[in-house]
Amino acid sequence: MTGAEIAITVAVIAVGTVLTRFLSFWIFPGDRKAPPFVEYLGKALPPAVFAMLVVYCLKNVNILQGSHGIPELIAIIIVVLLHLKWRQMLLSIGAGTVCYMLLVQFVFV
Amino acid sequence: MxxxxxxxxxxxxxxxxxxxxxxxxxxxxxxxxxxxxxxxxxxxxxxxxxxxxxxxxxxxxxxxxxxxxxxxxxxxxxxxxxxxxxxxxxxxxxxxxxxxxxxxxxxxxxxxxxxxxxxxxxxxxxxxxxxxxxxxxxxxxxxxxxxxxxxxxxxVKFNTEGLDFVMTAMFVVIFLEQLLKEKEHTISLVGLGLSVFALAVFGADSFIIPAMLAILAMLTLLRGHLIKKGVV
Structure with missing residues (x-):
């Protein structure tokens, strides 16, 4: 991307984020209740979106070629096991990432 | 004061x-x-x-x-x-x-x-x-x-290859927390299943919009069912 394209993309992301934060307050000034469908989406979308983001992160993993997604699989298993054991978010994320870095730099070169 | x-x-x-x-x-x-x-x-x-x-x-x-x-x-x-x-x-x-x-x-x-x-x-x-x-x-x-x-x-002088996995690890943890907390996994599985399906059909570069549309459509269809089951 060029500098201008980066600026536009950042602006679009900033405006989109602001929109989601202010939307409820603009549509429902005072204490008017939100329409049930909007309220439903606010509750139902997040779990589905976080699942989608896991897939998004792994979108470029090719099971048929290269390292066949094995480093990703190992690192994710480690993240899950650590998290089930300790439930410490930063530990699970930090250790999983270091493990993945070691795998792609030294094992699956 | x-x-x-x-x-x-x-x-x-x-x-x-x-x-x-x-x-x-x-x-x-x-x-x-x-x-x-x-x-x-x-x-x-x-x-x-x-x-x-x-x-x-x-x-x-x-x-x-x-x-x-x-x-x-x-x-x-x-x-x-x-x-x-x-x-x-x-x-x-x-x-x-x-x-x-x-x-x-x-x-x-x-x-x-x-x-x-x-x-x-x-x-x-x-x-x-x-x-x-x-x-x-x-x-x-x-x-x-x-x-x-x-x-x-x-x-930093060390090799940072693979550091971007931090994002994957973060979303895996958030998703796992969610699975552990929720009583019922329909919505999580809808999100996961439709995203994988869209990725398989449309490929890495263009799956995200079809995945989002499919998730929205499916959640709209499931609304009555999920409310009846007390999920949302």
Whole structure:
């Protein structure tokens, strides 16, 4: 991307984020209740979106070629096991990432 | 005592647990942005004007890809849709906060929401200043972490290949937490299944919009069922 394209993309992301934060307050000034469908989406979308983001992160993993997604699989298993054991978010994320870095730099070169 | 200092003193202890998390993730974000080739000031600017962790990590990927503002906009709306829910829950709390209202809403993130939503403001402390400082401190930790990370990223000499896995690890943990907490997994599985399906059909570069549309459509169809089962 060029500098201008980066600026536009950042602006679009900033405006989109602001929109989601202010939307409820603009549509429902005072204490008017939100329409049930909007309220439903606010509750139902997040779990589905976080699942989608896991897939998004792994979108470029090719099971048929290269390292066949094995480093990703190992690192994710480690993240899950650590998290089930300790439930410490930063530990699970930090250790999983270091493990993945070691795998792609030294094992699956 | 000055009303501001009193509110700051009351708010600060509530934000301590968040400090570690925001500094750590903010630093990681700063390092990731720097080693991806973006200047320090850009990372800091994004942390100030966007201030949304998940979205900012996704944005690194978006900024490294081809220029596609429409897709970037739609992804932003989907990833941040939970803010709509936070907004609905905070309507009555934030609506009469006067001059504080714009910033309280702008700075509404998972963490500031959870504090401001649940905490009983101590007697004698101004509620508006208290909520303002909770939000401001959270954002300061995030921006500070970003800046430190981005500066550190300029000096790192070690091989950073694979560092981008931090985003994967983060979403895996969030998703796992969600699976452990929810009573029923229909929505999580809908999100997972339709995304994998869309990825298989449309490929890595263009699956995200079809996946989002499919998720929206399926959740709309399942609404009656999920409400009847008491899931939402």
């Amino acid at each position: 000055d009303v501001k200092i009193k509110s700051l003193k009351a708010a600060f202890p509530h934000t301590i647990p968040i400090m570690a998390g925001f500094l750590f993730l903010g630093m990681t974000y700063g390092i990731l942005m720097k080693v991806s080739g973006f200047p320090i000031w850009l990372s800091v600017l994004i942390s100030i004007v966007v201030f949304a962790g998940s979205m900012q990590f996704v944005a690194v990927d978006i900024l490294l890809g081809a220029f596609n503002p429409v897709q970037a906009f739609l992804m932003t709306l989907m990833i941040n849709a939970r803010h709509i829910f936070y907004g609905i829950s905070m309507l009555s709390k934030y609506n009469n906060t006067g001059k504080f209202k714009p910033y309280l809403i702008f700075g509404m993130c998972d963490e500031s929401f959870s504090i401001n939503c649940s905490v009983e403001v101590p007697q004698g402390v101004d509620k508006n200043w208290f909520m303002f400082f909770v939000t401001l401190l959270d954002q300061i930790y995030w921006v500070l972490g970003t800046a430190v990370g981005a500066i550190f990223g300029s000096f």
